[in-house]
Amino acid sequence: MNSLWTRYQTYFLRNEQLGFSLDVSRMRFTDAFLSKMEPLAQRGFKEMAALEAGEIVNPDEKRMVGHYWLRAPKLAPTPELATEISSTLDDILEFAAQIHGTGRFTDVLLIGIGGSALGPQFVSDALGGGDDAMRLHYLDNTDPQGIDRVLESLEFRLEHTLTVVISKSGGTKETRNGMLEAQARYKKLGLDFARNAVAVTGPGSELDKVAINEGWLRRFPMWDWVGGRTSVMSAVGLVPLALQGLDMKAFLDGAAAMDEWTRVTQTTKNPSMMLALMWHFAGNGRGEKDMVVLPYKDRLVLFSKYLQQLVMESLGKELDLAGAKVNQGIAVYGNKGSTDQHAYVQQLRDGVANFFLTFIEVRKARAGVSIAVEPGMTTGDYLQGFLRGTRTALYEGSRDSITVSIPEVTPFNVGALIALYERAVGFYATLVNINAYHQPGVEAGKKAATAVIDLQLLVRQSLAESGSKAQTADEVAAHVHADAEAVYHVLTHLAANDAAVSVAVGASPAEDRFTLI
């Protein structure tokens, strides 16, 4: 028996009930590594148990972290929470049935960004099809042209489009903008937006108040103990999923079943902990290697993007829990196999060895019967051949990989897959001693953006005051007491978009002259 085959079996994890398996044999760790990490792994189990019991494990934001309760309400720390979760689930199902029953709606327009869009997008694409009860569309940015394209494609059935606005804080500008643009479009067509609008938001938020004041069709709650990137099993993900007509209960059950498996406190029997340990091994606990994620299944193409958010926003942190500067994180990218083999496996195989790979294998090729593309060979056999061949070729070239196998892409299995990675991310945070549940860096970007927005008002005002005299960026900057380059970018933006502002291009940016007429 050769040593790789032995190694494969030594660390092989499978769960018959779930049909899942995890193969870490192509990661070149040793038992000594596992022994060294064992105390941290045990701490991870303890911290996770405390988290699930409702302890404040997000110290900065002083919040509980409760996404595991969403699929097992009875585990919530208080009966009130358990009831709130359960009754929201019932409300969602009832609402979806009611909407389907009216026959009035054919499409759903989801307005949200980040955690309020990626989860629904992934789940909808993974599980949807021609038989869906409603079709989903998204406004997930503040790009006017992008918004126009989506709204124009819905123009003739906007009356039959239910718009779901998702924002936990209710203060996310991109989402607010998308909502206003959609509202304006309904109005332009003489339609009553409120009759077609649903809010998913924190009770009492700005968005919640708007929804109440305008008499929207329905509101669903988001709770402060559910983070955006783990909100797909709250109303954020479940309202769109139920409207699409997918099996919400199976989705939650899959996650609950994976949660049970990944509560095992024997390290080598816990697939989430083994994943976290492999990430630690690959990058020396400092993110030295990128995580390339390749699901060999078209329906899972967005899983790589979903993980990109889950992993990077959770683990990309400046400070550890002791306040030391650590600049943690793991870069994640990938699309799908075998397609990506024709895009960049060239580099993975021959180029800079700055990554480890995760293959996601889906065992069942298709529902129906396959044609033979060669004697005895199907399209699905080729897909499997490319996955296995690539895994082997990369390993022989000293590129390590993990393989996760699932039986099929079903609501149950997608729920389980998400749960597997949610817990792995939580465990990894313990291994490197960081808070996986906040996002302090996002605020800085928002503040910087607000400064630009505020500057624009000042700059335009200043141009107006100069009358017909053309101004340079330096002149306007002196007038508004701001940085000349920042002013220059605002001026250029105005010249491209504000019909009243024109530019006479000079020999250099400092010599460009702007006028407001």
Add this chain to the structure above:
Amino acid sequence: MNSLWTRYQTYFLRNEQLGFSLDVSRMRFTDAFLSKMEPLAQRGFKEMAALEAGEIVNPDEKRMVGHYWLRAPKLAPTPELATEISSTLDDILEFAAQIHGTGRFTDVLLIGIGGSALGPQFVSDALGGGDDAMRLHYLDNTDPQGIDRVLESLEFRLEHTLTVVISKSGGTKETRNGMLEAQARYKKLGLDFARNAVAVTGPGSELDKVAINEGWLRRFPMWDWVGGRTSVMSAVGLVPLALQGLDMKAFLDGAAAMDEWTRVTQTTKNPSMMLALMWHFAGNGRGEKDMVVLPYKDRLVLFSKYLQQLVMESLGKELDLAGAKVNQGIAVYGNKGSTDQHAYVQQLRDGVANFFLTFIEVRKARAGVSIAVEPGMTTGDYLQGFLRGTRTALYEGSRDSITVSIPEVTPFNVGALIALYERAVGFYATLVNINAYHQPGVEAGKKAATAVIDLQLLVRQSLAESGSKAQTADEVAAHVHADAEAVYHVLTHLAANDAAVSVAVGASPAEDRFTLI
């Protein structure tokens, strides 16, 4: 005048004709770096001139590299080539007009992978809309379920669907499989595939022969001097683009105009060379930093993916031109701004500093008039605010970035953008002394996949010969003289997909027993 504003202007590159600009001021290089690199940059210009003149610059494959001629046929090294390019362009336009004229077709099904799909996908999504002459769909993988989903969505209009099969060699298995699956579907519906089929392939290839024998509607050539990842301006990209009804001539003209600009041999005046130098600076010429690409425009979301292929497949090489082992490459990822700010800018700002960023700015927000989302503020102002705010916040956190600005997303500008990066990739290859135009690593993966496919036939045969006696992987492996683990994976795959093969799961993989009935 503050020093950053000065620095911004010192290195600022803009082209009034193109409306393009490049800002490298937020990369922390010095003039000393530029001086040190100058001899290599000059070598880059010389090698590029030789390439454009038709020298064999892809030594392994003994081929010319001619994608620059595709948009300026008169620059081709021989009159015959020039005529061939020009007449193919004419043929494409004529064919598209003819197809549109019949009124018979509403949709295009493109079957291709890698270089034969990513370019068309990017261009179509960037430039398409509700007014397109035909709608594009793709089979870009050998996933049976993915193929089923696309073909089912086309079921009721397959008669009106023109299928374009794209494969340079004609031997790409994924494409061959997609073609056979599509063919079977047309047949099942009683439709004549050949009447709806177009081939884009190397003259004399397997695919070419099939198209001739079956009497397909039309064939277009691919030339051996155009690589897959730079083929979007050959028939590969232009046939779908013309069928969609986009402006092919403007697309080519944009690339030609950018080519002219980037032929300048003064280093700091050449945007492609400056890009290449910045990549070299960021990663010490060894790909030590990932390239994160964030276009702040929904229509450019696939540009990051397009660049992922162009950059990684071109630059991810084991050996340099002298045969030394260098393991070069630059990892590329990204989706779009400001959406990605809510996904992983947390890590970019606070986490592991293993990347540099490229912002793609589109100056014009939208075609029509914008509503005010706040007094004096539009959705597009916010998009600009997020871009500028993020650039500033990241720079202050010691994260470097490049900003490329274009006026609007038009065929002309998309052509120019592609040309800008194609030449930057070529220049970078000179800076690090590698061949950017081959892909030796892709072959290894294909060989490994073929081995798996071949093994499957043997394993099934062996099961058949064992009759009703259940076999372990070790037993079958001994019989077929193959690696037990490889056999195990094949057996598991068969058990999941071949109705005749069943498995009795044991305590470990070695104890699983397989039977063919």
